[in-house]
Amino acid sequence: MDPRLPDGTSTGTESRILLESLRLFAHHGYPATSVRAIAAAVGVKAPSLYEHFPTKEHILARIVHIGHQALLASFERTIAGCGPDPVSQVRELVRTDVLVHVTYPLLAIVANDELHHLSPARAADVLALRERAEQIALDAGRRGAEQGVFDGTELVATTAAIASMGVRAPYWFIPTPAYGPAELADAYAELAIRMLRPSSPHRDGRGGG
C-alpha cells in the first residue's frame, strides 16, 4: 500500500520523512520503527532527520495530528454543505467518514493505533480534535431523535457502532474497479440510517425490538 497524506501538509525532505515514517509506523508500529530505518527509507543517514524534526516523537505527533485534523475538517465541510435534515446529515457524515478513512488508510491506522505513544500533553491536543468531530456526529443524531426520524434509545451505542464501522474500514477494505470507496461509503451510509431509524412495528412480519 502506498503511503499518502492530505495535500499541502509539507514539502521536500520533510514531506518524504513523514511519508516514509507513515509507512513504517503502519507496518511495524511506532516503537518498533527505528530512526535509522526511517532515514534509510528516505535515503539519508539518521542524524539528518534531526535537522527536520527535533525527536522521533515529533514525527509521530505531526502524523497523528494531520490524521485527526483531516477528519475534523472534512466533517466541518460536510455539515456546512448539507441542509438541516438529520437524515441527510448523517448520510453525508458517514460517507465522509468512510471516504477519509479509506482514502488515507495508513494515516487512519497510524493516527488511531499509535496515538497512545505520544506524551499525555500531545495526545490531549489530538483527542480534543477527535471530540469535536464526535460532537458533530452526535449532534446530528440527537437532532434526528428530537424530530422523531431516529430512534432515541441506544443513541450512544448506535453512534459508537457507526463510528466503529468507519474506523475499521482501512484494515480490510481493498478497492477494486467495480467496488471502490464511493460504493463502500454509500453502503455504510445506508447501514447507518437503517441502524438509526425507528423500527416500524406496523411493517409486515415482525417489528423488531
Place this chain on the structure above:
Amino acid sequence: MDPRLPDGTSTGTESRILLESLRLFAHHGYPATSVRAIAAAVGVKAPSLYEHFPTKEHILARIVHIGHQALLASFERTIAGCGPDPVSQVRELVRTDVLVHVTYPLLAIVANDELHHLSPARAADVLALRERAEQIALDAGRRGAEQGVFDGTELVATTAAIASMGVRAPYWFIPTPAYGPAELADAYAELAIRMLRPSSPHRDGRGGG
C-alpha cells in the same frame, strides 16, 4: 482495567506472566514492553521468565492464540446451541461476539493489535482460527439471504461492518450497573438485524436504497 484470561489456560507463575504481559502489551504495545518490565510486574528478575517461555515472542503468541481460540470456541458453541433460523443465529452470534470482546477487553485488544508482531508462521496459525470464526458468521448471513429474510446485496460490507462493531467495543465501552455487557450485546444484536434486514420500500417516508 484488570487483565483477565479465559479460565483453564495455565496456572501458577506462567499464568501470572501471561496476565501481566497482557496488561503491559495492551497499555504499551508489544515492542515497547521490555522483558524486564514483565518480570518486574510478576515480581521476579528477567532471566526467570525464560524458564517458562523460550522467548518474548512466545508469550505474545500464547496470548494471541488464546484470544482467537476463545472467540472461535464461543462461536461454535453458539451456533450449535441455537436453531436453524438465520435471524436467531445472527442475533446470538453478535451477542456472543460482543460478550467475548467486552468480557476480555485487554485480550481482545492485544490479540487484534499485536498479531502482526508474530512471525509469519505463528500469525498464519492464528489467522486460520479467525477465518473459521468469520466463516460461521458469513454462513449465517448467506442462509438468511437465501431465505429472503436478509438483504442479499452488500452482504460482505455488512458483515464487515457488524464485525467492526464488536472489535471496537473494548476500546470505548465501560460497563456500569445500569448498562452492562448484556445490554450492549442486545443493542448490537438488534442493530445487526436492522442492517441485514431488507429495507421495506412500502413504508411511509423514503424507502432507502
Place this chain on the structure above:
DNA sequence: GTCTATAGTTCGATAGAC
C-alpha cells in the same frame, strides 16, 4: 526455578567536520 553478571546488539540523540 530463582538469582547475579554479562555478552552482544541496537536504540535515540549529539558533536563537529564539511
Place this chain on the structure above:
DNA sequence: GTCTATCGAACTATAGAC
C-alpha cells in the same frame, strides 16, 4: 543540510552459581 563517529542507555537472551 548532509555526513562520520560516537555516547550512554536500553534491549533480548545466555552462562553459571545456588
